[in-house]
Amino acid sequence: MSQPQPLVLYDIPYTVSGKACSPNPWKARLALTMKGIPHKTIWVEYPDIATVCKEIGVKSTTTPAAIASGAPQYTLPVLQDHNTGALISDSFNIALYLDKTYPHTIRLIPEGTDAFQAMCVDVFVEKMLLPLALIYAVEASESLSPRSTEYFRRTREAAFGKRLEELSPEGPVRDAHWKQCLDGLTVVQGWTNENRNGGESLYIMGDTPSFADVVIVSILICIKALAGAESDGWRVLMEANRGHWARLVAAFDQWIWVDEESTKP
Ligand SMILES: N[C@@H](CCC(=O)N[C@@H](CS)C(=O)NCC(=O)O)C(=O)O
Structure with missing residues (x-):
């Protein structure tokens, strides 16, 4: 064989x-x-x-x-x-x-949760990915190769009808995006705690991680890479909901690695 x-x-x-x-x-x-x-x-x-x-x-x-x-x-x-x-x-x-x-x-x-997991993907995009994508759009574009930066900026600016810098300017607009994201995280944590009748639960499905947790962790670790572990934004996310998201990312730490020797395009 x-x-x-x-x-x-x-x-x-x-x-x-x-x-x-x-x-x-x-x-x-x-x-x-x-x-x-x-x-x-x-x-x-x-x-x-x-x-x-x-x-x-x-x-x-x-x-x-x-x-x-x-x-x-x-x-x-x-x-x-x-x-x-x-x-x-x-x-x-x-x-x-x-x-x-x-x-x-x-x-x-897990068996029988396809619809639930698919729904989580959409809900998390709306509740946290969208506001974070607006807040960090400039950092994302500047963390690519020059060709990809040009493509990212051109396609996103066409889609939003605005320059990347205008998507979440510091001040009331950015504050509203942060509020939307943190409120969204609070709602998601509230759902998660339903597993323990309101007590602390780490994963969306209770004791075991599933795709829904993968979605949240994937978004968070990109923000950490873009903003930096010392940034105010990362600190705010890690302190939110009494450190719930920091505990979730820590639980995933064993799986967060990249095979750096990989093939070129
Ligand atoms: N529903 C797809 C969405 C994938 C997606 O939007 N990928 C982005 C990168 S995060 C992409 O490849 N965009 C191509 C482009 O902007 O031209 C999935 O979950 O894989």
């Missing part, structure tokens, strides 16, 4: 330490590290994503922007499994695939 081959994760290179700083690819990366599945990374610059996806023949994904424009949208992460021939786009689909194909490892989407 031939040796199992490492899976291949397509991700976007940032200039931050460890290179990985994109929340959606991080969801797939954490899914792989939590399951202990050997993998390597192919790094793809933003303007090359569509070309690479078409070349390897992966399906386009849908995003709100894609639905609005009607154009097919190609996004990362993409996962390629040479052991089975599978080629999958969309982080949720990747988690489903890994659960099905590698069942003797942590299950990310």
